[in-house]
Amino acid sequence: MKYFVLFVLNDTSKCDELLDSWERAGVKGITILASTGLGRIRQKIALRDDFPIFPSLSDIMEHTETLSRTFFTIVEGDEMVETIHKNTETVVGNLNLPNTGILFALPVAKAYGLNKINSD
16 A cells, blocks of 8 residues: 655754655655644744845844745555654654654555656
8 A cells, every 4th residue: 555654844954864764764755845834823933924025134034934844755555654754753753742743644545657657
């Protein structure tokens, strides 16, 4: 069975280490998006709507956005999902602790475009 695995990483300084960890696990392709969540929006530390159109350097320094990174991939089998989980916790720590991230896997009913062929 194939699984869609999604992980929201809170500490973006661990992005490269997490990518390396997933690649070592055997993940072939990973998509990464900048993201934010309700908690950060409510704390007003992400995706500011009051940022000036022509910001000065002091505006930029004062209004830095804090974004998470969302990783996702499709993998084969329960064992691969468990390996990704283990490798993720090795990098970020116990996912049950605050400020680590959220990981989940969903079964994939159908997927197209995963097995590319050469057009030679």
